[in-house]
């Protein structure tokens with residue numbers, strides 16, 4: 001049986017590349033540039049010049065690189081998947097940008113015909129190779145005096161714009177501006193002498209200014225700070241620019257990545273750990289690998305190591321900032337606290353930064369957790385913003401320090417702080433426990449209050465709460481509604497039951513019985529002048545209205561959920577009191 005060779009349908013392959021590998025035909029120029037730079041690298045002993053010329057529907061890319069002999073032309077240009085840039089074992093050779101042996105095909109995305117005139121620096125005559133997208137090629141003698149290669153593309157119908165000067169200039173600048181060889185488009189230089197973070201500057205201040213300007217030109221913002229990056233094992237250098245405004249965590253943070261000084265893409269993901277959303281980076285890496293489309297980084301162990309190293313670097317920057325420029329750190333934390341908090345949840349060092357530098361809202365004013373814990377060894381935290389608002393004044397007046405831990409990650413952070421500092425741990429506040437701290441009125445007053453208390457209790461009995469009278473600060477607060485954790489849970493169940501259908505109502509009803517009933521309390525403040533007047537009332541009907549009014553107001557003030565019965569009481573007491581107030585005008 002005769003062995004047969006595979007046939008390749010070139011049109012099919014080009015179609016595959018254009019539709020499924022490359023995101024845009026614009027990559028053609030990158031591939032040509034890359035080949036020219038590799039040829040110069042292979043030749044070695046020339047300064048290297050790539051001249052791109054546009055005009056009359058054609059594009060020429062000329063390099064003074066190594067060139068090809070006729071034999072190489074057959075072997076390399078006309079064989080898809082063959083590359084001179086791999087060693088005998090097929091590994092990509094380190095100095096070259098290309099490795100796959102398919103790049104030249106991308107020229108068929110914009111041209112039906114590729115012409116290559118080349119002369120090898122190793123000797124032999126010049127050769128002209130013409131390849132057509134239909135799958136045929138011709139080789140004939142070419143004219144060329146110096147070693148090097150000229151690739152000419154004639155535009156394919158509909159693709160002419162991509163071969164014209166404005167597009168070519170833009171593409172050459174985008175992909176090639178950092179390349180280590182000179183690149184010109186119609187005589188105009190597009191290379192800028194390498195990465196700006198590696199350039200020489202007269203002093204650090206000027207370097208900093210240059211990098212800030214660079215950031216503004218590529219990302220469109222003035223950075224909050226500039227962080228140098230260096231990961232030797234990946235041959236990576238670059239800069240991270242700290243974004244000067246807060247960014248929602250989890251938002252896509254794309255970085256500008258160069259591989260061997262050729263732009264890989266402007267929107268590369270996966271370079272940094274998830275949490276590092278407060279920076280945008282520009283990096284150049286010699287050792288990281290591209291995917292075959294050269295539009296993303298290949299996910300391998302090295303990339304993983306780079307991510308870890310860059311994460312470390314950013315963390316180190318933060319810790320250093322804390323030690324050397326606390327004012328700047330505070331500014332940073334105000335902008336990016338969500339991200340920093342997210343880091344602190346999984347990282348002790350970040351936890352310390354948060355503890356020492358991030359200000360929390362507390363009953364004693366804004367301060368850091370470390371400061372708060374020093375002043376309040378028996379401090380508590382409120383797990384929701386509402387609870388904090390509701391209770392911070394009362395708690396503070398009773399000498400209980402309260403921290404607002406109602407935002408994302410706060411509770412986790414405070415709980416984790418226990419592991420750092422078990423002696424001064426903050427505990428969650430249980431509102432019911434607060435009543436025990438509120439002072440009772442003196443014995444005589446208490447005795448005098450008994451008849452009132454009995455009536456007041458009747459007024460709210462149906463609402464399931466217990467009335468107590470206490471004497472506490474702030475005096476401006478007439479009444480306080482305190483629900484213990486379990487009582488709060490009950491209330492939520494009830495709201496859910498009222499809003500659900502019969503089956504669920506039964507289930508929730510059964511659940512209700514399973515939880516110990518710990519009645520919420522309506523605490524009337526004897527120190528408040530209005531409340532004191534209410535306790536002195538004698539008219540039964542008026543007492544009922546007034547106590548229900550205080551009950552409803554305490555619920556509203558504390559942002560407690562209102563059940564239908566509560567809403568009814570709110571309406572009834574308000575209208576009833578209004579009635580009383582306007583009685584004389586009847």
Ligand SMILES: Nc1ncnc2c1ncn2[C@@H]1O[C@H](COP(=O)(O)OP(=O)(O)OP(=O)(O)O)[C@@H](O)[C@H]1O
Nearest residue numbers: 035036039076083084098099100101102103104149
């Ligand atoms: N300007 C050039 N000068 C010298 N040789 C070239 C030039 N352009 C292409 N070649 C030769 O043609 C081969 C195939 O090029 P092609 O662009 O298809 O693949 P590659 O550069 O090897 O890999 P990749 O697919 O990753 O770009 C190259 O390996 C190189 O030997």
